[in-house]
Amino acid sequence: MKSTIKLGLIGLSASFLFAQCGPQKTEETEEVAVIEEVKSPTLTKLWETPATLETVESVLYDEATGTIYTSNIIGQDPLGKDGKGSISIIDNEGNIVTQDWVTGLNAPKGMGISNGKLYVTDIDQLVEIDIATAKVSNRWPVQGAQFLNDVATHDGKVYFTDMNTGKVHMYADGKITTISEGHDSINGIAVANDGTIYGLDASGLKKWNADGTAEVVNNAVTGGDGLVILGDGNFVASRWQGEVWFASAEDQSILLDTKAEESNTADIGYNPSEMIVYVPTFFKNKVVAYKLDY
Known part of the structure; x- marks a missing residue:
């Protein structure tokens, strides 16, 4: 900055x-x-969970209830159909509230909430979980899917990416459609309040236009994993290798670098009211919370 x-x-x-x-x-x-002096954005560590969230891939903060969900692959294989995957619940002090809130998944990754349901990508299907009962209420197979990854929800629609096929899919009213293709290693996805879709792929941070075309907003944050829209053209993006970035169309800076500790920074979550970034550490088996100051 x-x-x-x-x-x-x-x-x-x-x-x-x-x-x-x-x-x-x-x-x-x-x-x-x-x-x-214009201050550079910073992240200050607040807390971390116990290291019992095995291969924690994603964190989702529910603004409506304050609940924090984590998706746990449990194992080394992000494509393993072994039924070991789970969803856990943690609180805003780093305590694990419910370790095995939902079990029986394979390799769950991105999550999003819509109409009382938690939607989770699980390799080649979109899993629907009824939040009130903590039960899987539906599984939606995705034709041709190979590596379903991040999820974002807006206005009753569920958007999710397939990293291997370069596609962006949408679930609505019981149907899954493909809304965009040709995005190399597409992963992180987020939707702004006005419905504008943003994503992270090998070319950087992208924005989808009303006509369905996409343009690169920032070409420095390549191969990103989790994406948070801060507003006013500012974003926070994670790269699985161990980096969390602050980015805009004009600039970018690394807020967190954990590569030396061999700690990954997977699909981050965000609490906008308190400006807290939740970082899943994947093989370190814990979530670390940081206060964002910008």
Whole structure:
């Protein structure tokens, strides 16, 4: 990020009348540089969960209830159909509320909430979980799917990506359609309040236009995983390798780098009211929460 320097003209004028015969000081005007520092965004660690969320891939914060969900692959294979995957619930202090809230999944990844249902991608199907009962209420197979990944919801619609096929799908009213193709390693997806779709693929941070075409907004944040829309053209994006970025159309900076600790930064979650970023560490088996200051 950049610092901005503004020059202001400050007039210094004073007339002093000393006792009896004090001389009058002439008016002086001088130019002074006033520095206005623009702070770079930062992440400050708040807490971390116990390391029992096995291969935690994604975190979702539910603004309506304050519930925090995690998806856990449980194992080394992100494509393994072994029935070991699960969803857990944690609280906003890093405690694990319910380790096995929903079980029997394979390799669950992205999550989104719509109409009382939690939608989770699970390799080649979209799993629908009834939140009230904590039961799987439906499984929607996706034709030709290979590596379903991130999820975003808006206005009753569920959007999700397939990293291997480069497609973006949409679920609505019991049907799944493909709304966009040709996006190399597409992963993170998010939808703005006005319905504009943003995504992360090998070319960077992308924006979908009303006519269905897509354009690259920022070409530095390539191969991203989780995506958060902050507003005013600002975003937070994670890269699985161990990086969390602040990005806009004009600039970008790395907020967090955990590669040296071999700690991944997978599909991040976000609490907008408290500006907290939740980072799933994948093989480190925990979620770490950070306060965002920008």
